[in-house]
Amino acid sequence: MTQTDFIPVCTDDWYTRRRKDTEGEFFRKVADQSPRKGLNGDTRQGIYVFTADGELLGFKNHGGDAAVMKQVFTDAKAKFDKLPLARRQAGTVTVPNAGKLDAKYHHELPQDGIVLKVHGRILEAKAEAFMKGKCDITGGDQASRDYCWITADEKKSLVPPNSEVGFTYALPEKIAERLARFHLIDNTRGEPEFWKKEDVRKCDITLTVTGVKDDAIELKLDGDVLLSSEADTAKSKLGYEPKLWGSLRYIPSKNAFVLFDVVAVGDYWGHTTYTPSSRAGRTPFGISIGLADVTKPSERIYPQGLRESEQYYGGK
Secondary structure (H helix, E strand, C coil), X not given: CCCCCCCXXXXXXXXXXXXXXXXXXXXXXXXXXXXXXXXXXXCCCCEEEECCCCCEEEEECCCCCHHHHHHHHHHHXXXXXXXXXXXHCCCCCCCCCCCCCCHHHCCCCCCCCEXXXXXXXXXXXXXXXXXXXXXXXXXXXXXXXXXXXXXXXXXXXXXXXXXXXXXXXXXXXXXXHHHHHHHCCCCCCXXXXXXXXXXEEEEEEEEEEEEEECCEEEEEEEEEEEEECCCCCCCCCCEEEEEEEEEEEEEHHHCEXXXXXXXXXXXXXXXXXXXXXXCCCCEEEEEEEEECCCCCHHHCCCCHHHHHHHHHXXXX
16 A cells, blocks of 8 residues: 555655755644644654645654554545545646755765765674674664765875885774764664764774775775773773774776775674663674665665764864
């Protein structure tokens, strides 16, 4: 039914409820008909079923129960079928040009930059390897998803200034800090608070040229990172201490990185306000980073950290 009688649309409430443009106005018009009116700028998150002209037909805060959601859609379809025929015919609603978008809450993919997909997962140590971890929170043992954006200028700074095999240089500071603060996080059970600048106790990440062949420069990434809410890690309630390994491949003639595979593995401990029920003590946590396919709409999603866009791109 949802595939034949409805058109699915996904948006981020954090952005959309704040937007001062036609998209934001339309969303607030629909949401204000529901029990969740977003008073005083509060959240309007939820699942809304509405007509093309913005009449709310159904609402549910979340869709954890498939049977409940099926009934929400069934009831909404019944309400829609009772509307006058003139409101249900194709072409009844004309959608005008959206006009100027609110740039503060609308982000474009970095032109000629790099888009990376980032997945995190809790792990269990087994002999000298790791396996999928166990979590008391439903879904907490699944991989999380986020995206990392690197600008065109930052991409240039990734290119080795010397292509001789064995040449080693530091990962550019802005990129290293972005990875540490906004992507070396445990977001498997919700939306975590990001690391502050002062929480980055150590961030030594280097790139080494390992080969040059057929217009390709091969690079090895190595890193040691320590993130901690306290300078004394023995007393900190929140922290992550991973090692990083990875391989990159740069094609000078295309000015493109065609390989960007990085993993981070280390002990994570503690939780933040919206990531409850962390595992006791210090437990293994892994993060994988690889190139995204931006031809897929799902891989064009904003990085979570872009909510703090100035800090995300290296501001104060």
